[in-house]
Amino acid sequence: MDPLLLVGLLVILFAVFTVLKAVRIIPQARARNVERLGRYHRTLKPGLNFVIPYVDRVYPMIDLREQVVSFRPQPVITEDNLVVEIDTVLYFQVTDPRAAAYEIANYIQAVEQLTVTTLRNVVGSMDLEKTLTSRDTINSQLRGVLDEATGKWGIRVNRVEIKAIDPPKTIKDAMEKQMRAERDKRAAILNAEGQRQSQILTAEGDKQSRILRAEGQRTAAILEAEGQSRAIDQVFQAVHRNDPDPKLLAYQYLQVLPQLAQGDGNTFWVIPSEVTSALQGVSRAFTEALPRSAATREEAPETSEFDEEVAKASEAAAEAVADAQDAESPKGPRQLTQGVEEPSPFPDLDRKHTEAER
Numbered sequence: 001m002d003p004l005l006l007v008g009l010l011v012i013l014f015a016v017f018t019v020l021k022a023v024r025i026i027p028q029a030r031a032r033n034v035e036r037l038g039r040y041h042r043t044l045k046p047g048l049n050f051v052i053p054y055v056d057r058v059y060p061m062i063d064l065r066e067q068v069v070s071f072r073p074q075p076v077i078t079e080d081n082l083v084v085e086i087d088t089v090l091y092f093q094v095t096d097p098r099a100a101a102y103e104i105a106n107y108i109q110a111v112e113q114l115t116v117t118t119l120r121n122v123v124g125s126m127d128l129e130k131t132l133t134s135r136d137t138i139n140s141q142l143r144g145v146l147d148e149a150t151g152k153w154g155i156r157v158n159r160v161e162i163k164a165i166d167p168p169k170t171i172k173d174a175m176e177k178q179m180r181a182e183r184d185k186r187a188a189i190l191n192a193e194g195q196r197q198s199q200i201l202t203a204e205g206d207k208q209s210r211i212l213r214a215e216g217q218r219t220a221a222i223l224e225a226e227g228q229s230r231a232i233d234q235v236f237q238a239v240h241r242n243d244p245d246p247k248l249l250a251y252q253y254l255q256v257l258p259q260l261a262q263g264d265g266n267t268f269w270v271i272p273s274e275v276t277s278a279l280q281g282v283s284r285a286f287t288e289a290l291p292r293s294a295a296t297r298e299e300a301p302e303t304s305e306f307d308e309e310v311a312k313a314s315e316a317a318a319e320a321v322a323d324a325q326d327a328e329s330p331k332g333p334r335q336l337t338q339g340v341e342e343p344s345p346f347p348d349l350d351r352k353h354t355e356a357e358r
Contacts, residue, residue, distance in 0.1 A: 021053035026061070031097040033059040043097050062100060066093040066158060069108060073166065074116045080127045082171060087163040088115055088142075096154030104153045111150060115160070118145045128167060135162050 025048055026032060032044040035057040044051075044058070051058060069092070073085040090111060094100045104110050122141045123131055131138070142160040150157055167175070 018053045022050050024049040024051055024058060029064045030061045031064055032061050033097055033101050035059070040098060040102065059101060062094055062097045064094050064097070066091060069111065070163070071112050071115060073164070074119065076120050076123045078123055078128050078131055079125060082128050083168060084123070084128065084131065085164075085166045086119060086123065087166075088119065089161045089163055090115060090146075090157065091159040091161075092150070092155050092157045094154055095156050099152065099154030107150070107153050107155055110153065111146065111155065111157075114146055114149055115142065118142050128171065132165055132167075135165075138162060 024032065024044055026044050026046045028046045030046060034041045034044060034051055036052070036055055038057075041056060069090045071088050071090065073087040075083050076086050077083055092111060094107075100107055119138070119142060122138050126134060139160050139162060143157055146157040146160060
């Protein structure tokens with residue numbers, strides 16, 4: 001092979017390689033730092049860039065987009081001397097590629113350590129309960145401290161979030177028991193409130209029902225009293241309008257007498273004083289002779305059914321009058337003396353009965 005041809009090929013290859021090293025294409029949201037002879041020269045922007053081969057040194061790309069870094073859980077001691085493990089997430093963005101490359105050796109590690117130390121300072125001034133309920137306060141304090149510290153590194157911290165706060169297992173058990181007790185307490189309170197409302201509603205219902213029942217009974221009693229009043233008024237007016245005969249009243253007395261003796265336990269009963277006069281009126285009613293017709297005068301049988309009924313009625317009336325007089329007498333029941341006849345309470349009836357026998 002011709003040496004000149006070989007040398008020409010080598011020269012061509014070197015030239016192509018040099019051109020390739022001189023051309024740099026940077027993607028969007030990326031940046032690359034360039035050192036010339038060991039000193040920072042410039043930062044390559046997105047697009048087509050040219051450098052001097054073998055003189056300029058191009059460093060690896062730096063991502064200018066917002067990045068998310070999740071750090072492993074870190075043990076932190078609270079104000080009440082309890083160790084909790086806090087897992088954090090950091091959102092940051094490189095704003096100055098030169099400072100990120102030359103101001104800090106490893107900005108990811110630096111941000112992680114700064115987050116841990118700041119988190120311990122913030123949580124160390126809080127107790128466990130406040131730590132669990134103050135995530136927003138912790139996030140804002142962490143973000144302020146980190147953003148101020150990383151500003152000179154060409155980094156902007158956008159957000160700091162706490163993913164989890166894990167207290168010790170014993171504390172978890174105690175917290176679960178406390179929450180269970182609180183839930184049982186609330187359940188008991190709600191149950192008691194429900195029972196109280198139920199009893200109140202039941203009492204209100206009973207009250208309303210009793211009031212309505214009492215009003216109904218009162219109305220019924222009023223109506224019944226009005227009905228009885230009207231009935232008595234009508235009876236009173238009818239009695240006075242018809243002007244009843246004393247004989248009718250005496251007969252009503254006789255109808256009431258059997259009702260006084262009704263009942264198995266009635267062994268003693270009192271006869272009013274008016275009964276005597278009533279019985280005397282009845283006796284007169286039975287003894288008074290009714291006017292006879294011409295046929296009746298002609299036919300006068302020696303014994304008739306009428307005479308028998310009159311005799312029986314007179315005997316019953318005499319016995320009733322005797323019992324009434326015994327009841328009214330303060331000396332007790334009347335005693336018959338031997339050989340002395342009692343005067344008859346119905347002389348007219350006896351006289352007429354004697355005439356009929358003759």
